[in-house]
Amino acid sequence: MTSPADPPNGAGASDSAETGGPGLRLLAVTACPTGIAHTYMAAEKLAQAAEALGHRMKVETQGSIGAENVLSDNDVSEADGIIIAADKDVDRSRFVGKKVLVVGVAEGIHHPERLIERVSDAPVYEGRGGVSAASGAGTGAGAGSGSGEVGGSGGRKGRGVTYKALMNGVSYMIPFVVVGGLLIAVSLALGGDTTSKGIVIPDDSFWKTVNDIGTIGFQLMIPALSGYIAYAVADRPGLVPGMVGGWIAAHGELYDSEAGAGFIGAIVTGFLAGYLVQGIKKVRVPKFVQPIMPIIVIPIVATSALGLFFIYVLGRPIAWVFENLTDWLGGLTGTSAALLGIILGLMIAFDMGGPVNKTAFLFGAGLVSKNPEVMGACAAAIPVPPLGQGLATLIRRRMFDDQERETGLAALFMGFFGITEGAIPFAAARPALVIPANMLGGAVAGAIAGLAAVEDSVPHGGPIVAVLGAVSGVPMFFVAVVVGTAVTAVATVGLMSMGALRVPGRGGAAAVSAGSAAASTGGVASAVAAPVLVGGAGGASGGSSGAASAGAAAAAPAAGAGPVEGEVLSGYLTEQTVKGQLTADRKDDAIREMADLLAASGKVADAAELVRVAFAREDQGTTGLGDEIAIPHAKTDAVTAPVVGFARSAEGIEWGAPDGTKARLVFMIAVPEAAAGDEHLRILALLSRKLMVAEFRERLGGAADVGAILGVLSEIE
DSSP states (O other): OOOTTOOOTTTOSSTTOOBSSSSOEEEEEEEOSSOSHHHHHHHHHHHHHHHHTTOEEEEEEEETTEEESOOOHHHHHHOSEEEEEESSOOOOGGGTTSBEEEEOHHHHHHOHHHHHHHGGGSOEEOSTTOEEOOTTOOTTOOOGGGSEEOOTTTOSOHHHHHHHHHHHHHHHHHHHHHHHHHHHHHHHHHHOEEETTEEEOOTTSHHHHHHHHHHHHHHHHHHHHHHHHHHHHHOGGGHHHHHHHHHHHHOGGGGTOSSOOHHHHHHHHHHHHHHHHHHHHTSOOOTTTGGGIIIIIHHHHHHHHHHHHIIIIIHHHHHHHHHHHHHHHHTTTTSOHHHHHHHHHHHHHHHSSSHHHHHHHHHHHHTTTTOHHHHHHHHHHTTHHHHHHHHHHHHTGGGSOHHHHHHHHHHHHHHHTTOGGGGHHHHHHSHHHHHHHHHHHHHHHHHHHHHTTOEESSSOOSHHHHHTTOEESHHHHHHHHHHHHHHHHHHHHHHHHTTOOOOOOOOOEEOOSTTSOOEEOOOOSSSOOOOOOOOOOSSOTTSOSSSOOHHHHTTSOOTTOOOOOSEETTTTEEGGGEESOOOOOSHHHHHHHHHHHHHTTTOBSOHHHHHHHHHHHHHHSOOEEETTEEOOEEEOTTBSSOEEEEEEEEEEEOOOOTTOOOEEEEEEEEEOGGGIIIIIHHHHHHHHHHHTOHHHHHHHHHOOSHHHHHHHHGGGO
16 A cells, blocks of 8 residues: 555655665656656656666656655765756755756656666755766856756757746746736726826826735736746846846836836846846856845846846837837827727727837827827727626636636636736736737727727727727727727637647646756746646656557456445545546547546536536647657546546547657546645556556556456555
């Protein structure tokens, strides 16, 4: 019997337990953003490979149920080398002075022997200041966060790291957007008065204080985006220069611009800060200076350099753009109303609070008294980005994770009150998809409002101004907003459906090329865990080629797998939730069939919702684990209690597994939201560990009937 806290086979059950013989003393840490299946699969594979090669290895797993088999100071001091197979940040400060090899978790699963061979040549980790090459070292070492960081066949570089850093910034920015935007919206709704200057809250009002608090939240969202991008690139030394750079980007008055650079400027300063810090880390300094490098020298130098560079180099072009765009718009006032509406709509939706957006808004606001039709076009375009993105999360929920759907609801609310910034989290996460969709909808809304000569007598936008009586031509105003919103939503969904990059949420992962480390959504600031997609060619090293075909193996049932009545996996998997053969030959159909199988337990209150949540999880990242295994799973209140199902496929089902194998052994796990933190992860951990044993998979695939299947599965506990 294995308790939930038991480590993987061979990884040891206490600080002193190790695998292997008289060879090297090795340590490993495995982790993935979800901390579920891949964490334990990598640990199992590394432990097995070390034992086969005659080395002693202890593996610490950093799963969602906490760190297990934690490495002690004695373990580290005696270690000949350390492998970190992780797609999330792992604290390396305890490994200073040791050879450290850092790879993606996929490498730990698919190439454990190769990693063990390479760790002897890994660079010596010297802390955040950098690494020194060990004798004979240098093969495949990268500069990632100051250690020999590699990922598959090309290092954790390029697109994977860039995307992971971007999503890290977005995830930390979202709470500021939601809190700030909703407080501003509520204060405007309950305390605002419509005046010639816009919707104004009296200075002595309670709601003015609420509005000010919300404004602070909004002011902090740009520094948060920039700072946590830099943090993901360069660790803690990058946080201060990133945040300060973001603040500078957001405040145009620092570089003589009437508008800041917005979220696009924050993305620029975040990456500039991160890579600047990375460069400073590589500078060799005397040993007496090294302790103060990460807390004094690097932040001061990087912050000063970045701030001055942005103000004196990047800031001037931004101010120039603002000034010249304003002059250019002034020359268009006599042209076609539809053309002007299209241009203003495009500008409003482009950077949502940046210099282009502000230019269009201030241009319209300046003409409120003379030409209110210009502000009317702006007012119709202003709410389109947040309303469109919010609508997209409703009409195609499967494309968005839980956090994005929650952000979508907040965006709808902010859009009603004319807060364009509600769409920034979506645009920052998917700029190539969302910005064009926003601009298309904004242009349509602006054109309709312009053609209909909609007038707005206050410098504000969104449906709220029509509700408060500041708009003339109200029916056509709402037509413009509704049509523009629909265009943005449909365009967003269409672009995502055409195979453009899909993004998981506080946290998700993007698929990177085969054999490279998986990139996470990074550091999601909510309880929503990001999924993991891992690349890698070939099957798991050192194991069998995968589970035997259920049909071929059925003629030779494994000895000792006799019928067992009752329940396994703590009673969550029963005879009613086991099926010898699936009829489905496609993944979506298999998930529906598995959901029907779970429903036979009587624990499924809403089978359709269970299927939807399972599909959403697949959209975030495949649950095909390789070795002919798939474990689709769902956290949803569509089930009343944890339940597990199992079925086999003789032909195999294409599940998008990293090793290219079709799924023949399919488990489905569903747990209520309230139980997700414990049972969901415990069950996944138990399955992941046991399914790494090739002989177990073969017996499971060859079990003659449901009773025999239950007999094999009973070994998991």
